[in-house]
Amino acid sequence: MSRHFLGVFLTMAASTTVVAQAPSFSSRVEAVRVDVLVTENGRLVSGLAPGDFEVLDNGVPQKVDLASLEEIPLNVVLALDVSGSLNAQQIGHLQTAGSTLLDGLKQTDQAALLTFSHVVSQGSPLTSDFNRIRAALKETGTSGQTSLVDAAYAGMMIGESDVGRSLLIVFTDGVDTRSWLTADAVLETAKRCDVVVYGVDVGTRRASFSRELSAATGGRLVEIESTRDLNATFRGILDEFRQRYLISYSPEGVTPGGWHRLDVRVKARSVTVRARPGYLSSH
């Protein structure tokens, strides 16, 4: 069970239809979706069209079919560490931050709550009934060890259990001490599913797993010293995620199956692009 960390990505099954409203699309061939964050001097860049993107799949240029901002409803999964090392004040901050994040969701969005110590527990499945999640947040108590890797896996699976763009926020104050699943296995799974992970690590302990998982899914690890400003952190992640482009293409000129390296650029612009580094194709 040696634990290495690999890159990640996402792929979408051929027959899956994305979302009810907004720019929905479906396809009989494998479509690859990539969540992309574009910034220029630290500021989000908006107004880009499909033709502005250049996507290389294993080095082969692809035709981008779609590039959308904001319109697609979100599946936001909160996976919150409630192990015994968190104190009452931190839990209070966590509950408030979770509630604040829910305030930022639209009626078409869905959210789910997962808490973890050594016990991985679903507080709420994906739902648009945010009051249900608020109620579950209030029930949160602390105890036990930390099954960070198990919870991250469960969070990804919940995130991809419904159509839409999936964001998984994994909050932890420590390192994994009790998971059954290995980091290797979960990172490998992340390469096969369609969820962007943002890790939020508080304190001085840094879980390398959070960093690797975030990077591999095209997300980001946010490191904070205390939970005092967790409200702003969670809300900032949501706002940033809404500003990401969802681009899609049907792979051409590449061999199906195995690992596909992805390079995503914006033509003729000196911008910073954050996207998953590749994906594992099942076909």
Next chain:
Amino acid sequence: MSGQRALIACLIACTTVAFAQNARPDDPALVGMLRWLEVAQLHTPGEADVPATEIGRWSRIALVVLAGDIRKLATFLQRAREGSLGPLPTIQLYNRRFTLVEIEKVFHGNDTLKKGAVLHADIAVLVVDDASRRSGFFEDASVFMVDDGRRSGVRYESAHWQIGRALLDGITPSPGADAGALLWYRAASSCLLRDGHLAESRVHLDRARQLFPNSSHFLLDSAYLHQKFSSDTIQAAVEDLRSARANPDVGSRRMELERAERFFRQTLALEPAAAGARIRLGHTLGELGRHEEAASELRRAIDARLDGPDLYFAELFLGYEEQTLGKPGEAKRHYENAAELYPRAQSPWLALSQLARQSGDRAGALGALRSVTALPPDASDRWDPWWDYYEVHRDDAERLLDQMRDLALTEVR
């Protein structure tokens, strides 16, 4: 019984007075040693009685000095009885010189040493206000408390296990040939592991293996200990401690796994039917990346007709090894077996979900995950043996302590 104890107390008191008149024991260490010799005889094994409470108030340094003095007495007694000290042997203790007759009145060789060792074990286990836990003279007496992979405090380990071992080292002809010493070491080992005193366990087991090299008990306990040192919890805590410039005596994960493997193999060489040891050997080999060997050991363990958590572990671990070896069908079967044994344990369902997702079966992955998300939130309603795998539960600790105490009483009688 009470009359007998009163008589012993009277004899000791009279002897002590005579001894004190001769020695004028104004040196605190000598006074302490005499008092210890007295109360060690008065202690009732298994009770936090007045003698245990009194000695429990001694500082760590006082106890270490005492152990050295008692060892001097033991050596003197042995050599005097062998005749190697001449016809009228004497011993200088602090500012006084004592004859063999005077020493024999208060110190009864192996009996006193073993009774003393039981007294100190009882203090370590039963006396809440053990002063040696509050103070340290030597830097290495301090231990770190760790929880969930991080340091949670510093304290001093009880000195009484160390003192017990020091006393038993004085047994003649050899503590390694003494049944009482063996029982004391086994009981202590069991208590230390049960209560999570890992630093003390390491020292204790190192000495136990020296004294009793052919005892499978200490080899197995050593294997448990080093396997625990290899766990994520301990390795994370060690990393945390090293970042604070502390240097706990724990090796790298691989090093600890290799030590565990060695001890599990030695245990199995002496006890081939020890299925628990074989399961853990299999798991250790898997952790070391030797998956074929791991699977072989785990299959052999399952063939031994296990039940309960042992069977659960064997199935779960073998599932993982089969998955790693590229046999998803076999892996699924073993994970399902584990899930059947403990349907409310989350680990087999997570394993089944991940196995399905790995093969592209998204529906299967979600189905297995639902078995986790549908579980009640309270850990007590959904126990997973995996959570406690690295906790060394020693249900035999109290039984061994009782046996040790009974033996001490029998030998004294």
